[in-house]
Amino acid sequence: MKYLACLITLAATPALADEAWVTNEKDNTISVIDIATQEVTRTIETGERPRGITFSKDFSRVYICASDSNTVQVMNPETGEILNDLPSGEDPEQFVLHPDDRHLYIANENDAVTTVVDVQDRKVVAQIDVGIEPEGMAVSPDGKVAIATSETTSMAHWIDTATHQLFANTLVDSRPRHAEFTADGAQLWVSAEIGGTITVFTTADQAEVGKVHFAIPGVNQDLIQPVGFRFSPDGTKAYVALGPANHVAVVNTQTLEVEKYILVGRRVWHLAFSPDNSLIFTTNGVSGDVTVIDAATDEPVKSIKVGRFPWGVAMRPTPAN
């Protein structure tokens, strides 16, 4: 009887494993990948066209940009149940959670605004006019600066998070898609999809300090479209998804030179490190899979089928007991 009780308890307990959560833009679902087994263990329904995805600091909630439902959904990651919707403004595509764990900065592509939402009160705190078709969102590690990149205006807009006012606009190359601060907050990197570059700024004076260029032998330059990227935990490398070029570039953050190109699936869009930083998961939109890269060797090890047009990816570590 005791064994039976143990078995029932085990069966009722959610699997204790690090997970990668992947939004499938055309399936209106999230694929949950068990990082240890590298297999999809759950598929959870969401609102229409899920794209941006991020977890709360304690991983008790997951926020999902349901772009065509014009909302940000808040989900219980244990049960997959939608807890509530947030007033996100129209067509939310990407967002970033402020280090205070309370404010979401959301890019509203169709309205040319950035919406700031208080996730506790579920209220819009501010709407900030930015350039046309905002997409990339970032917040500095100290939480003082938020960035919105506008695809059509080709700018990075610098927002003072205390006043919710723009205090600088900096030009980047055509169609900026994604922005990230370095871990120390000293630099801001912005990728430009059509321009095919990443522009690097110093945060203190918003001055451009360099550009990253890409070239893959045998691949037409037009196909090289940098989109999502992440810094390695030690800050020495940046991994850049190159869209229809089907490669991830490994960039030396000191020299801004590309050290390696890693072959992944078709139209690689975003990527994320596993919680233990040993693996990188890339979302490959057209091939409908996620490529796993060994971060120690920078070699691709496996591609895992998920839903149609995977877009964003966020990591959920093993729940602490």
Add this chain to the structure above:
Amino acid sequence: MSARLIALRAILLREALRFTQQRSRFIAALVRPLVWLFVFAAGFRAALGLSITPPYQTYITYETYILPGLCGMICLFNGMQSSLSLVYDREMGAMRLLLTSPLPRWWLLFAKLIAGAVVAVLQCVAFLGIAAIYGIRLPLVGYLAILPAILIAALMLGALGLLLSSRIRQLENFAGVMNFVIFPVFFLSSALYPLWKMREAGPLLADLCALNPFTQAVELIRFAAYGQANLPALGWTVLAFVLFAALGVRGYDPGRGLTKSKG
């Protein structure tokens, strides 16, 4: 040591001696697949990656895809070369001498096959080493697992060569047979392109490729290169080896084969 083992050792040593002394043969055996790898595969580079088919777990470049096929190519040419040397030996006398020994003929031919297969394995090891320096690498376990697979493939293709050599009377005829055997066997296989690609071109072509024992040998090598056993490919390759070897030995039977026809 029994007489059979002495004979086996002698034939192995003779083949090893040839292998080490005929440097041009060794270089030629390496240059052929290297040209395919560095020139042909570069042209078909598929920089955007090939679709995932087993045993591959993710997207690969064309160079990675054809590596096992080129190991198969080394075995194929080595098998044919070995059979060419059989015809030569038979014409020039060395083989005649060997076949007059009191040991069973099948054993002598089998020893010859083993010796040829070991040479093929050595050539493949050198080829894989150069490919690794160039940056086309296998998983570590693959470098071990691929060796027996190459040996089996080389034995099967050596047996095919043995069968052919048992049917050829003169050295001059050999070039024609090479053209009629090597090219169809190599191109109608999965060495250069995956079977699904052939199926797109036509189901008949894909079926012919699947039936080709060389395809099975290449797939055996391909799966072994990634630490996996492809049992159907192994079964078909072994079956083809048994069949070719039996027919080849029968061809060398004085009562039935060439010796009889020469009177």
